[in-house]
Amino acid sequence: MADRMVATKVSPKFSISPPIVQGESLGKNISDRQISAWNIGGWADREIRVLEIENALILHNGLVLRSDGTIVPESARNFSNDTIEKACSEFSALYASANRLDKATLLCSRPGGICYGHILVEIMGSAWVGHQMVADKSWALLAGTRPGIFELYRQIANYSGMNDVEFLNIGTSPTVVSKVYIVDGFAITGEYVSPLLKEFSQSIIDGMGDLAESEKTRKLFVARKPQDGRNINNHEEVQSFLASQGYETIYPEDLDWNEQVRCFREATHIVGVMGSALSTTMFCKPGTRLLLLTPPEMLDTFFWRIAAICRLNYQELRVKTLDSVRSKETGRPLDKDVYVDLELLSDWIFSSQA
Template sequence: MDVVDLHALHRVPVAEVSSPAYELTPPRVVNPSAIPLSIMQAMRHGWFARTHASRPVTLTKVFDVYVTMEGLVFTQDKKLVRQSIAQHTPEECARGLAAIMQTEQAGSVQVIRPSSLLLRKRGEHNYGHWMVELLPKLWLAEEYLPLCSLVVPRVSGNFARVLRDSVALSTSFQPLFCEMDAAEVLFFKELVLVDGLTDHGVYMSPLVFSRTEELRARIPGTQVRRLYLTRRGRSRTVRNEDALMAFLQTQGFLCVDPAELTFAEQVKLFRNADCVVGVMGAAMTNIMFCGKGTKVITLAPASMPDTFFHFIAGLRGLAYYEIRGRVHGPAEDWNAPFDIETDDLARVLGIALPHGAA
């Protein structure tokens, strides 16, 4: 498969913005010795780079391109645009090319003529990826050019409402939505690409939070000050969660699953929190709506190779901790149930347990 650099295409450069340099201290981690070496190596740059230099973020309009496989962009002569590869595996890239060839052979390629902004990437059905890695592209693009259409993943249920509400509440733009299934193929006459805001697990630009304070100011908060976020009924759950929740409720925590809340309800719930505890997962993205200095305690299996929430917390000025727990299942399975010791959590919360209470 041929891969081509965006800058080698027939294109119109729209803007280049300088993402500010910043410093990021490593997270405070409980039980770091439980993390497998391979997982630690995968997170090393995200956790320990400390200095993140200024980087360019570019907006570019390209012409006559295919989009498929969660945001892969191919030229008319079937070359894959390197900058559109975002955590895609080589196999997924090959399937994208095959999907284009099959759609062409069937004579069923749909052509999209309005100028469109690409808001897709691998893992696009994840609320965190949408809020941090996709929606901010709209915020930036809106500053520099008129837009007609947003190319977004086709989602259902509450996430479909959240996606549209997050656009409506953070922008004056009233777009057309061009929804795509994961492996669907569309051909765009004009497509706008934003490159450089994030490199998942390695880098996150401060620009991704350019409108977060505006959102916080627009939506009044609740009186809730302490939150626990559960993932009950899904993968990656705390095995001893009932005991953990009972302990947290004695400490004034509201235990909640934000999965079915509206976008505004999620902002409202987190806006005034001064302590958030939760299992590592999409709902923890909402810590971006917390005020500076909020204590955030993420509970994660030792095998979870993720720096996403560390970046959010660092860029938003939050006091961030991780408690890593022992996995019940294959050592490399980060979706398996895991244990969190109550005394570990109490220690991070600054609570002295009675002897034997843990």
């Protein structure tokens, strides 16, 4: 049976301006692409669709194949050609041996399903808009992730009002599902996220009760732990200066998720090294000032787009990088430590308080 489109919704147009960027020059290998991405100007109205596929095979990270062995292209955007070709070549054996789930489900799985930013913004944002679009709630949300991470999925679903449907987790097991809904168009990794993200974030804030009315304010220095990579080489110096300006240091992974949301919601100013923990800026109040400490070689528009949608004051300070124990272990340039120029940091701190 052919895929069936069961619902559509307009993702409204929005404009976006290039950010203010100071510090080191962009790396030569990303400069043209980064500047081009920053100058896109915005996005026109586009369509979000919910597709229905029957008797579909769901593989790890949400790759979906129809019962005839063909790929559902809307599920395949972030997979390599090799992964797709391998899945197609092994389809018959996978389909025959897969677990069976006789239930309608809405898929909450895609590559990056263990990365906080992808989970919060792209996976659960898509699920939330799909939940709004499919009126009949006789289906279940369906994730494919580690048990520990699944608890985060469940918290996001509950706080955002999706607690009227069951939430299942198939882990990494190939599973044939009698009916699966796929939300297409809310987010495209590295390119786009719908401005409906703001409504999604507000639904979570409302779901946390008194947080929506909180008048407490704070300034945050969002720190990283050594095992995370991309640490600040002169951390003590930076932390001491920020503390003198009224900033409190937090390590997000040490906080319950609802406490992370509360901290970011109450923040008027946030400083942190660019990384997935800063996805929580989607809960900040309009006008919150953000300074993201960013390696020169880091090509990214994700946090800038969140800031534009949520009407935050976003700036980047491109900072020097230094080899670290972590980067030597992984060979990843983005695991290098960063060095923050205190003079440039203080310029932003004092100007942001004006």
